[in-house]
Amino acid sequence: MNQLLTDDIEQQCQQLIDAPTWWVALSGGVDSVALLHSLALFLQLSPQQTKPRLVAIHINHGLSANASQWQQECADFCRQLGCDLVIERVDVINQGKGVEAEARAQRYRAIAQHLAAEDVVFTGHHLDDQVETLFLRLMRGAGLLGLQGVKRDGVVFGCRVVRLLLSVPRADIEDYACHHQLEWVDDESNNDPRFDRNFLRHQVLPLLSNRWPRYRAAVDRAVQWLSEADHALQEYSQQDLQVLAGKDRWGGYLLLSPLIEMSQVRQKTVLRYWLAGHNCRLSSAVEFDAIVAQLARVKSGAELYRGDYRLMAFADKLYLVDRNDSECVDYSYGVDCLPMTLETPGGRLVFTEPSDDVEEGLLVAAPLPLRVAGRDLGQSVRPIGRGGSRSVKKVLQEHKVPNWYRQTLPMIYAANQVVAVADCVACEHDLPADSAFVVRWQPASFSPFYES
């Protein structure tokens, strides 16, 4: 095989021709070696006046005893090809997600550091990778998203990654490399049957191939069907989200009553696309089922899910809340001049001089300096105009402050007397009231929606 890039692939390349730099992630294996070689040829033959710069990037993870040999092979290959090469060394520390996953994350982060806006990274993923990924995910019971396998064009850790060879079988890539007398390295770990991927590659897939020689192309077609179905569902869900999704000062939410009117599958679908839109995922379908099962009888203040983020029901809305472990937060800040902005665990507090321009916020008549501290659980306050004292909890309820702010809610003191509860109420005190300030509180525990 003397040509690797089919007409379709060349068309994709043509669409990316305006990118300033084409980065090729070069592991030294046959896929990325053949990819780099074919892209170099493509650019050489391209009649285009201005062409992207072609640069290879190799990440040395230092995991294999052969790591420095791979690095050397990459350097030799790029020199022969007349292509620039960047080498990055990363230290892979397993933080519980496995060495492979950590190496991958480090690799993309290292690559991302070199990218300018509009740059593209090409990787050597091919059809056999896609098929293996799909079977592995099937074994894990993946859903529609997971069963689409690896994406042709997507963003990974901030890098735009394009996988041009995703429909090309590994055998064709090896033929191409042999035809052009390219040299590559073999990762010895690819033969270790302890890894699920290798077990599939060496023991299961050859059986399928014997029986259905064209099974890879069939799988590729199935993946494209799934991806179209996902697209269509996403479009339908957007229509639902236009009705259900919103945002208020507590964060992004879905309206609960109309959501639970829908069929359960539709609730699940809407929820999935809503979460995906905020880069939040659930780790399993079981978790989805558990959430949807609770929706119909959920009480205000209930937590439906806690993982990297939380799903909280409050006042007939389902809020997406950042994971907030700041219970019983003990903090204290001083305010001795205006204007001043404080980032507290409960959110951002902005103190300004009273002025006609201030549209939002609470006007408080009290002298500086002030102290801002987390709520004292047993505290009572005397809201102005309400007569008598009441607990902070009651004030929060009256102001419909969600329960997950209870511990971090900022209280504002002057000379040790409470003069305001966040920007909800100003409180009576016996201090001179001839000076005043305006306070505005922007709750912060919803980072996906937190506006800076």
Ligand SMILES: Nc1ncnc2c1ncn2[C@@H]1O[C@H](COP(=O)(O)OP(=O)(O)OP(=O)(O)O)[C@@H](O)[C@H]1O
């Ligand atoms: N050490 C490396 N340096 C640069 N690029 C690499 C390196 N390792 C892998 N790549 C790139 O990633 C592609 C896929 O490699 P491989 O299948 O080994 O990685 P993977 O971890 O399974 O990939 P991914 O997790 O990104 O899907 C290679 O063709 C190559 O383009």
